[in-house]
Amino acid sequence: MNRIRNAESKNPLRPPGFKRILSEEILPRVNRPARYIGGEVNSALPADPEVRLLLSYPDVYEVGMSHLGLRILYDLVNRMGWAAAERAFAFGPDMEKLCRRAGIGIYSLETFTPAAEFDVWGFSLQAELTYTNLLNMIDLAGLPRRARDRDLRRHPLLLGGGAAVYNPEPLAEFFDLFLVGDAEESLPELLSALRSLGKERKSAGQEKFLSALVERVKGLYAPALYRPRYDRSGRFREIVPLNPNVPPVIEKRVLGNLDRSGVVRPLVPLTEIVHDRDVVEIMRGCPRRCRFCQAGWTSRPVRRKAGGVVISQALALNRASGHREVSLLSLSSGDWRGIESLLEDLSARLAPEQVSLSLPSLNINSFEPAFLAGLKKVRKSGLTLAPEAASLRLQKLINKPLEVGRIEKIVLESRRRGWRLLKLYFMVGLPTETEEDVLEIASYINRLSRWGGGLNVTISNFVPKAATPFQWADFLPPSELDRRHLLIKRSVPGGKVKLKFRQTFVSLIEAIIARGDRRAAGLIEEAWKLGCRFDDWSEYFQPSAWKEALERSGIQPSDCFSFPYEPGDNLPWSHIGSGVTDKVLAGEWGRALKNAAGGAG
Amino acid sequence: MKLRVIYSKTGLVRFISHRDLMRLFFRAAARAGIPVEFSRGFNPHPRIEFCPPLSVGMEGWNEIIDLRLIEEVAVAEATEALKRELLEGLVPKDVFYPDPDSPSLGKSLRTASYRVLLPGGVPAGSPAAVGEGRISVHSLPGGLLEYELTVPVSASPRRVLEAADPAAADPRRHPFWTRRCFSGPKIYRRPPEFSGGII
Incomplete structure (x- = not known):
């Protein structure tokens, strides 16, 4: 408490009466002010923590609070006793405007402490298009954006983790550390290293301090301790450690036993969030090998939570939250051995409490129509299926072949059981895709449009991601993607089917950043300076600002259209060990092209 | 029950x-x-x-x-x-x-009474009927003005205040609104307490 009161007087970002200005002048004038007030059930903190961590997601409360990883870490740290985790999410545009005017920065929802006063500020990095929000949050906290302009003796240590760390380079200039892989063990280890290195942090040089952390905690990447090399033409060559004590390749951390992960004291959100329910992870890693899927390749090996643990966690979670829906999460829940009886068991225990059960991620091939019976208590709003590719040739290319007639069987069964809406996801722009492949998407949609309910179809654009077999693939120019969208649009009659297309220029930006090297920082920073925020929200994405940012930063989109590296070359992310070697990925890439060339048979 | x-x-x-x-x-x-x-x-x-x-x-x-x-x-x-x-x-x-x-x-609530606090401004007046509601104003120590409104539950209190004093309802002056209580048969078991306040 003392610490907070002292801070109040000297921090310029906390003017006197900070909370009063917030509650009387700012919150009455913003959208959804409940995003910014904190105080949720189960948000109490340990008293007098030795290490204070701020956890952030670079999007608004409703999105960030829906992220399971953040909630797992929040709960875990706050049960450690000597460390405390608080939260801060991105300000919406209206909140940002009013807070900048009043001199109020990002603050924690638990104690209203300015972000700049924490020991560590951790960001969950899930999507390239949240990176301008990330810079905005750092800036709104009154911190220099670039790590080299900050001072670790008095500024928080900026830590990144999550799916996007498999290519951390575009963010390397902004962060002090990245945590690669599962954080359940490495985050407590890092906090404990900070607890014992408190003195060194104040006295030793920054690099010495960072290497002390890296030596103590496996899976940490400190970009300042590595230097990228480019050749004369500006082509990326390699990343070299500056110091013999840091590993040339940072291998990801893997939590061995998933039974030990889960939320005990769930935060109960104050306003309806995107996934407003209890979530129990039942499996980490995915046994499928869909070649485009970054989550699938980087979260291996497959670890399954025991059925008894799933049930006891779900029931305890639900008692502690009072939610009306429990959801079982994994990348492909149909592949959890015995899922049918688990659903039956759990649904029987939840039904008397009027709590329903949902299963959001089902691979079509593992989707038994019988699952629909176990889910009968769920509100039958929509059933989501993601074939991704329609032609058999491309299904083989992405390694997601569908048994003929399977979708039709699922769809018929779901209609019989009262579902009214079917959502389908497809991708265009896959390697080797032809006009015939695109037209097959249209005929697929037309075939299913007669299923007897509503049909929403989302067409997205293939974006090659790091650490997948498609990391060497080309990204198609937006104009060509637009042409393929049009092919589908022309062949699907309007009316019953709602078609939605991902903006192709948005995908280009995503593609550039996803495989960018350290120089992509310039692009992100220029876009932020030009006012880009919430780029993932179509109403906020500003194509002209991004075009300007591309020009100013000198980044060439052509590198995306014709990817300049081949298997065997060093890639900007080759120093991050995702658990699957480039040799394995290259083998898959070769097989993919061979499958695709094998014709339609 | x-x-x-x-x-x-x-x-x-x-x-x-x-x-x-x-x-x-x-x-x-x-x-x-x-x-x-x-x-x-x-x-x-x-x-x-x-x-x-x-x-x-x-x-x-x-x-x-x-x-x-x-x-x-x-x-x-x-x-x-x-x-x-x-x-x-x-x-x-x-x-x-x-x-x-x-x-x-839904059937028992008749009126709702509100308090609006505003910094400074016009002096106190006497209670008056405005449209569907009743309104009175007086000064509080510390340069605050206190409006008291009683309106039918179906009416918008903001609109009643606006009709009486458009300046008072202006959100840019940061009026601080409190709903004090409702009236109607057998709503409360005992007289409502008026407590709360600005944080």
Whole structure:
């Protein structure tokens, strides 16, 4: 408490009466002010923590609070006793405007402490298009954006983790550390290293301090301790450690036993969030090998939570939250051995409490129509299926072949059981895709449009991601993607089917950043300076600002259209060990092209 | 049977919308083990009746919620459990079983009275009838003006204040609104207390 009161007087970002200005002048004038007030059930903190961590997601409360990883870490740290985790999410545009005017920065929802006063500020990095929000949050906290302009003796240590760390380079200039892989063990280890290195942090040089952390905690990447090399033409060559004590390749951390992960004291959100329910992870890693899927390749090996643990966690979670829906999460829940009886068991225990059960991620091939019976208590709003590719040739290319007639069987069964809406996801722009492949998407949609309910179809654009077999693939120019969208649009009659297309220029930006090297920082920073925020929200994405940012930063989109590296070359992310070697990925890439060339048979 | 909870909503929780508050109340009741009845049908929902929505940002001192229960619970225990499970700033002030034959909230609420605090401005006037409501103004120590409004529950208090004094309702002056209480037959068990305040 003392610490907070002292801070109040000297921090310029906390003017006197900070909370009063917030509650009387700012919150009455913003959208959804409940995003910014904190105080949720189960948000109490340990008293007098030795290490204070701020956890952030670079999007608004409703999105960030829906992220399971953040909630797992929040709960875990706050049960450690000597460390405390608080939260801060991105300000919406209206909140940002009013807070900048009043001199109020990002603050924690638990104690209203300015972000700049924490020991560590951790960001969950899930999507390239949240990176301008990330810079905005750092800036709104009154911190220099670039790590080299900050001072670790008095500024928080900026830590990144999550799916996007498999290519951390575009963010390397902004962060002090990245945590690669599962954080359940490495985050407590890092906090404990900070607890014992408190003195060194104040006295030793920054690099010495960072290497002390890296030596103590496996899976940490400190970009300042590595230097990228480019050749004369500006082509990326390699990343070299500056110091013999840091590993040339940072291998990801893997939590061995998933039974030990889960939320005990769930935060109960104050306003309806995107996934407003209890979530129990039942499996980490995915046994499928869909070649485009970054989550699938980087979260291996497959670890399954025991059925008894799933049930006891779900029931305890639900008692502690009072939610009306429990959801079982994994990348492909149909592949959890015995899922049918688990659903039956759990649904029987939840039904008397009027709590329903949902299963959001089902691979079509593992989707038994019988699952629909176990889910009968769920509100039958929509059933989501993601074939991704329609032609058999491309299904083989992405390694997601569908048994003929399977979708039709699922769809018929779901209609019989009262579902009214079917959502389908497809991708265009896959390697080797032809006009015939695109037209097959249209005929697929037309075939299913007669299923007897509503049909929403989302067409997205293939974006090659790091650490997948498609990391060497080309990204198609937006104009060509637009042409393929049009092919589908022309062949699907309007009316019953709602078609939605991902903006192709948005995908280009995503593609550039996803495989960018350290120089992509310039692009992100220029876009932020030009006012880009919430780029993932179509109403906020500003194509002209991004075009300007591309020009100013000198980044060439052509590198995306014709990817300049081949298997065997060093890639900007080759120093991050995702658990699957480039040799394995290259083998898959070769097989993919061979499958695709094998014709339609 | 119906369990009535009189509660106050003050401090930062006044920024929670009515829709979100309904969800929070239901979840709190679930955690507190209060057996709320569900409607039947395709998409069952908890049978909870609220007083008319409080605008986002307004405080309330004597807000009302009726929970329809499957079975009777001890009032003292329910009160304690709700106190534990509700957020800071949402305080159950009185919990009781209204007369079984008393009409629903929707039928018994007649008027709502509000207080609006404003920094400085026009001097005090005498009470007057404005449109559907009644309004009075007086000065408070510290240079504050206090408006008191009583309006039918169906009317918008903001519009009544605007009609009486457009400047007072201007959001740029940061008027601070509190709903003090409701009037109507057998709503409260005992006279409502007026407490709360600016944080």
